[in-house]
Amino acid sequence: MNASQAHFFFPRHAQFWRYHLAAMGFVVGVTLASIVLFGQLDAFNSSATLIWMPPYTLAVLGFRWLYLQRGWAAYSMRRLIPLVVLYSLASGMAVMFSVSALMAPFFWPQLSAGHSGSAAWAHLARQVLSNGLQAQLFISAWAFVYLSAAAAERAREGELQNLRLQMSLKAAQLSQLAEQLNPHFLFNALNNIRFMIHEDGARADAMIVSLSEILRYSLESSQSGRSTLGQELEVVQAYISLMRSQLEQRLDFQLQLAPGLLACKMPPMALQLLVENAIKHGIEPLPQGGRLLLQVGEEGQDLLLRIGNEKPLTQPGTARQGLGLGLPNIERRLQLLYGARASLQVHEQAQFFQVEMRLPKE
Numbered sequence: 001m002n003a004s005q006a007h008f009f010f011p012r013h014a015q016f017w018r019y020h021l022a023a024m025g026f027v028v029g030v031t032l033a034s035i036v037l038f039g040q041l042d043a044f045n046s047s048a049t050l051i052w053m054p055p056y057t058l059a060v061l062g063f064r065w066l067y068l069q070r071g072w073a074a075y076s077m078r079r080l081i082p083l084v085v086l087y088s089l090a091s092g093m094a095v096m097f098s099v100s101a102l103m104a105p106f107f108w109p110q111l112s113a114g115h116s117g118s119a120a121w122a123h124l125a126r127q128v129l130s131n132g133l134q135a136q137l138f139i140s141a142w143a144f145v146y147l148s149a150a151a152a153e154r155a156r157e158g159e160l161q162n163l164r165l166q167m168s169l170k171a172a173q174l175s176q177l178a179e180q181l182n183p184h185f186l187f188n189a190l191n192n193i194r195f196m197i198h199e200d201g202a203r204a205d206a207m208i209v210s211l212s213e214i215l216r217y218s219l220e221s222s223q224s225g226r227s228t229l230g231q232e233l234e235v236v237q238a239y240i241s242l243m244r245s246q247l248e249q250r251l252d253f254q255l256q257l258a259p260g261l262l263a264c265k266m267p268p269m270a271l272q273l274l275v276e277n278a279i280k281h282g283i284e285p286l287p288q289g290g291r292l293l294l295q296v297g298e299e300g301q302d303l304l305l306r307i308g309n310e311k312p313l314t315q316p317g318t319a320r321q322g323l324g325l326g327l328p329n330i331e332r333r334l335q336l337l338y339g340a341r342a343s344l345q346v347h348e349q350a351q352f353f354q355v356e357m358r359l360p361k362e
Contacts, residue, residue, distance in 0.1 A: 009065050020060075023145075024053055027138055055098040056135065059091040060142045073150060084143045092136030168336055185276065192245045207245055210238040214272075221268030226337075226362075229296065229303070230262035232271040236294070239272055243279055250289025251279070258297040265362040266303065267333050274307045274355055277327065282309035282353055303361045308354035327355070334359070 011017065028050075066072065066087070072080060189211050196204040217235045221227055233255075240253050275294065283290045290310030297304050327344065334342040338360060347354045 009061060011061075011064070020057070023142065024057070027056075028053070051102055052095065052099050052135070055095040056138065059095050059135075059139055060146075062091065063087055063139070063143050064146060067146070067150070073154065080147060084140055084147075088136045088139035088143060092133065092139050095135045095139075165336065188246060189242050192242070196245060203245070207242060210241045213238045214242070218269060226265040227268040228262065229264045229266055229271075232266060232268070233257070233262070233296075235269070235272050236275050239275060247279075247283065247289060250286070251283055252289065252291045254291065254293045256293070256295045256297075261296060261298060261303065261361075264303050264359075266359055267330070267337060270330050270333065270357070271305065271307075273330060274305075274357065278307050278309035278353070278355075282311035285312050286310060298361060299358075301361050303359045305357045305359075306354055307357075308352060310351060311353045313351055330357070 031052075063084075072083065075083075189207070193204050193207045193211070196207060214235055217231070221231075240251070244251050244253075271294075275292070278292055283292055292310075293306070293308045295304075295306040295308075327346070331344045334344055334357075341360045343356075343358045345356045345358075347356065
């Protein structure tokens with residue numbers, strides 16, 4: 001249900017009025033047919049059927065207005081049914097009282113024929129009561145049809161939102177793939193392997209194996225939404241192995257892993273991207289190298305990953321400017337996959353930079 005419609009008592013959409021007028025035509029037809037079959041179609045009955053339409057329309061629009069303004073869409077059907085019954089009973093009586101008030105001055109001789117004054121009023125009251133119950137049935141029917149239509153519209157909006165989410169995930173996966181296959185990283189890795197072939201064939205072979213594992217996992221993971229922590233750590237170790245061939249002793253990688261977490265689910269390549277950022281923007285610019293610390297643990301129902309690295313001495317607030325698409329990419333993926341249940345926080349000191357990623361433990 002469109003939120004903007006909640007501010008209007010009279011709907012602004014022509015389709016609503018087409019359906020409503022079609023329903024009104026059906027009700028009038030049924031009413032006149034029943035009068036012909038079981039009573040007498042005279043001026044009073046014909047006029048009452050036509051005059052009945054405006055107050056009936058106001059009654060059903062009143063239900064619609066309450067439904068939108070009071071947030072009845074969030075109610076269960078068990079709670080909605082009594083509301084519909086009570087509203088239709090009260091409004092049905094109000095409709096027929098309005099009709100009688102409009103009709104009585106013009107048809108009082110016909111209504112009071114053969115009755116005394118008090119008896120005529122009692123007869124009119126019985127007419128209001130009996131016809132009011134009939135109006136209640138019609139209002140209830142309209143209300144339940146409206147509830148079904150509103151539920152169907154919300155379901156369609158949910159499907160559209162789901163499709164938008166899937167499209168956003170696809171776009172994020174494409175961006176993720178572009179980040180994973182970093183041309184700078186591939187260029188350096190291939191160059192290092194080329195030089196290593198002439199110095200240490202066995203080590204060059206191991207580097208080729210590590211690079212192939214990273215590329216294979218990168219391509220395979222882009223087709224799925226989740227991987228395991230164990231798989232992520234394997235590709236991180238392969239990446240660290242390659243980077244050590246370039247940085248050698250300048251890279252001091254330390255892993256602190258709490259037990260029992262390797263099967264936990266997480267976004268693929270997210271951990272590798274954080275490690276890559278830490279090396280590229282922290283360790284690599286340092287002439288003497290530095291320490292890269294990866295801590296994996298749990299806190300309550302959350303999986304907690306901290307990636308910390310030494311970095312060049314800068315003023316606080318400047319390091320994140322050089323992180324490119326890495327952190328925004330991961331933040332977007334976490335938002336799409338987990339919503340508010342996940343977070344990515346940056347903690348920065350003068351010579352140490354840390355990213356904390358918190359995920360639901362699944």
